[in-house]
Amino acid sequence: MASVGRTRVGKYELGRTLGEGTFAKVKFAKNLETGENVAIKIFDKDKILRHKMVGQVSKDATFIKREISTMKLVRHPNVVRMYEVRYKS
Secondary structure (H helix, E strand, C coil): CCCCCCCEECCEEEEEEEEECCCEEEEEEEECCCCCEEEEEEECHHHHHHCCCHHHHHHHHHHHHHHHHHHHHCCCCCCCCCCCCCCCC
16 A cells, blocks of 8 residues: 555655666655565656757767667666656656
């Protein structure tokens, strides 16, 4: 059951921030269906669009897409596994 005051994204309940970069935050989360603890990386679209100059935006978007493609392929015990990618319109 979800805790009062906690943010929910789909089947995940978000917890504390584990790390933060230029375009994204990584949050601790719990899968409410399985009880599994996971990390969720949340990109800030506004920060990406404001970053540097307009020409840089397409480079940043390409970098993010490449990161997603790479993480889908990685299977290693010392690397966080990517389970899904969700887009907010």
